[in-house]
Amino acid sequence: MRFLLGYIGHHFLNGLHSLLIVCVLIMDTLNWLFWQPLRGRGLRWQSAVEHFVEYGFRSMPIVGLISLLVGIIMAMQSAYTLQQWGATIFIANLVGISALRELAPLMSAILITGRSGSAITAEIGTMKVSEEVDALMVMGLNPTKFLVVPKFLGMILAVPCVTVLSMAIMIAGGFVVAVGILGIDFWAYFDQTANALVAKDLYSGLIKSLFFGFTICWVGIYRGFQVEGSAESVGKMTTSSVVTSIFTIIIVDLIWTALFYFTE
Amino acid sequence: MMNNNNSEYIIEVENLVVEYGTRRVLDNISFKVKKGEIFVILGGSGCGKSTLLRTLVGLLRPSFGKIYMFGKDVTALNTQQQIELRKRIGMCFQNSALFNSMTVGENVALPLKEHTNLADSTIEIMTQIKLDLVGLGGCAHLYPSQLSGGMKKRAGIARAMALDPEIIFYDEPSSGLDPIVAAGLDQLIRKMQSTFNLTSVVVTHDLESVQIIADRVCLLHEGKIVAIGDLKEMGLHSDPYLRQFFARTPNPEENQTAPSILDTFENM
Numbered sequence: 001m002r003f004l005l006g007y008i009g010h011h012f013l014n015g016l017h018s019l020l021i022v023c024v025l026i027m028d029t030l031n032w033l034f035w036q037p038l039r040g041r042g043l044r045w046q047s048a049v050e051h052f053v054e055y056g057f058r059s060m061p062i063v064g065l066i067s068l069l070v071g072i073i074m075a076m077q078s079a080y081t082l083q084q085w086g087a088t089i090f091i092a093n094l095v096g097i098s099a100l101r102e103l104a105p106l107m108s109a110i111l112i113t114g115r116s117g118s119a120i121t122a123e124i125g126t127m128k129v130s131e132e133v134d135a136l137m138v139m140g141l142n143p144t145k146f147l148v149v150p151k152f153l154g155m156i157l158a159v160p161c162v163t164v165l166s167m168a169i170m171i172a173g174g175f176v177v178a179v180g181i182l183g184i185d186f187w188a189y190f191d192q193t194a195n196a197l198v199a200k201d202l203y204s205g206l207i208k209s210l211f212f213g214f215t216i217c218w219v220g221i222y223r224g225f226q227v228e229g230s231a232e233s234v235g236k237m238t239t240s241s242v243v244t245s246i247f248t249i250i251i252v253d254l255i256w257t258a259l260f261y262f263t264e
Numbered sequence: 265m266m267n268n269n270n271s272e273y274i275i276e277v278e279n280l281v282v283e284y285g286t287r288r289v290l291d292n293i294s295f296k297v298k299k300g301e302i303f304v305i306l307g308g309s310g311c312g313k314s315t316l317l318r319t320l321v322g323l324l325r326p327s328f329g330k331i332y333m334f335g336k337d338v339t340a341l342n343t344q345q346q347i348e349l350r351k352r353i354g355m356c357f358q359n360s361a362l363f364n365s366m367t368v369g370e371n372v373a374l375p376l377k378e379h380t381n382l383a384d385s386t387i388e389i390m391t392q393i394k395l396d397l398v399g400l401g402g403c404a405h406l407y408p409s410q411l412s413g414g415m416k417k418r419a420g421i422a423r424a425m426a427l428d429p430e431i432i433f434y435d436e437p438s439s440g441l442d443p444i445v446a447a448g449l450d451q452l453i454r455k456m457q458s459t460f461n462l463t464s465v466v467v468t469h470d471l472e473s474v475q476i477i478a479d480r481v482c483l484l485h486e487g488k489i490v491a492i493g494d495l496k497e498m499g500l501h502s503d504p505y506l507r508q509f510f511a512r513t514p515n516p517e518e519n520q521t522a523p524s525i526l527d528t529f530e531n532m
Binding site (some may be wrong): 126127128131132134135137138139140143 | 321323351352354364374375379423
């Protein structure tokens with residue numbers, strides 16, 4: 001019993017400690033993103049654009065393919081039940097709403113975590129192991145400005161953009177099944193989709209994806225700076241970065257979903 | 265403590281204590297480095313010499329004690345003052361710590377780009393001068409992964425020299441290099457010091473390079489200073505650890521463990 005309490009307490013305190021560190025990291029990022037550039041310290045735009053292309057543009061093929069498949073799967077799964085009631089036209093509502101509000105932001109975020117969140121951790125971790133972060137500091141250059149802010153900017157722009165693409169392709173996946181397999185009229189399905197969706201579906205999905213972007217980036221960076229000593233630590237932290245990031249994304253998703261649900 | 269800028273000492277360390285958690289890594293260290301000399305910090309593995317260097321350049325905060333550089337207490341600077349100080353010092357890391365995502369030329373140009381308002385063409389010329397200085401004139405377009413260990417260290421020195429610092433710190437400059445390349449690096453360190461009247465602080469355990477580069481030596485053991493002085497004084501010193509270190513005598517325990525390994529082979 002005492003052991004159990006000690007175990008829980010230990011992990012709780014550890015969790016609080018890392019939360020504190022992440023808060024400091026967030027403050028520091030915002031400081032170098034908004035306040036310091038106003039004081040003439042500059043922002044590394046070029047680097048931010050490079051990161052945007054890497055996180056956003058380069059992940060589009062894989063996100064697109066997966067979104068198409070998820071759209072097809074969703075349509076088929078819902079057809080299974082809806083056919084019994086002769087209500088297959090409502091596949092349009094189901095696919096459209098779940099894509100916009102939930103699945104497109106979530107799938108994009110999880111794919112970008114695996115693709116780029118891990119890369120952020122590995123990059124910063126390797127730089128820490130090879131003393132490159134120390135070298136930056138000794139040169140009087142701030143690691144937040146050089147490493148964190150460009151990645152952060154690239155990431156929070158990339159995730160919503162990729163999400164919009166994913167939304168569109170997921171709905172297209174539903175189209176393929178409904179029109180191609182179930183023989184629903186193209187325009188009937190189109191009208192049904194258009195009528196089912198409201199602006200709130202779109203922006204609630206986009207707000208979520210923005211916060212998923214924050215999460216992926218900050219978890220990746222936090223784990224990267226946690227790397228100590230060896231290459232083994234880089235591997236460990238990269239794994240941990242992906243797990244923590246996906247876990248946190250789900251929590252953030254839950255919070256926003258609840259918020260939108262109760263403010264309906 | 266006098267804070268005279270014209271003092272002959274450029275670095276003054278007083279009663280420095282550094283702790284990792286509860287473990288005391290550096291215990292009450294005091295020494296002074298004269299302007300324009302090469303000061304070597306010697307010591308065995310794990311004696312705290314790298315920690316000392318990291319504390320001097322401000323990567324670690326001391327628990328107690330003061331470090332004065334250019335007459336200012338560097339442990340009590342605000343961020344802006346710290347940046348100003350760091351423009352006046354350079355550091356060469358053990359594994360050179362070049363940015364792998366940039367070419368050698370970009371590595372050397374980075375501090376110039378960030379800390380000066382010079383035109384790009386001027387920066388290019390200055391970068392070339394620094395690279396010529398360390399004998400890497402034709403390597404500006406190469407990436408660090410394409411360089412050998414010795415060339416990386418030279419590139420690291422060029423980067424540390426980019427802003428024409430007054431003090432340069434070297435962390436184990438000859439580690440991992442063959443004797444010829446290491447000797448070349450020793451020569452380079454000497455050349456930097458004599459050409460630019462550069463104060464150099466070198467951390468090493470390489471006794472041969474100490475003979476060539478050191479003006480004064482300080483020997484660390486278990487976080488404490490055993491002796492400070494020039495090489496002659498070191499030769500006359502009677503401390504048993506110092507005599508053992510300079511004579512390269514192994515510890516007696518290690519002599520006893522060697523036959524025991526043989527025993528295990530015999531018993532197999």
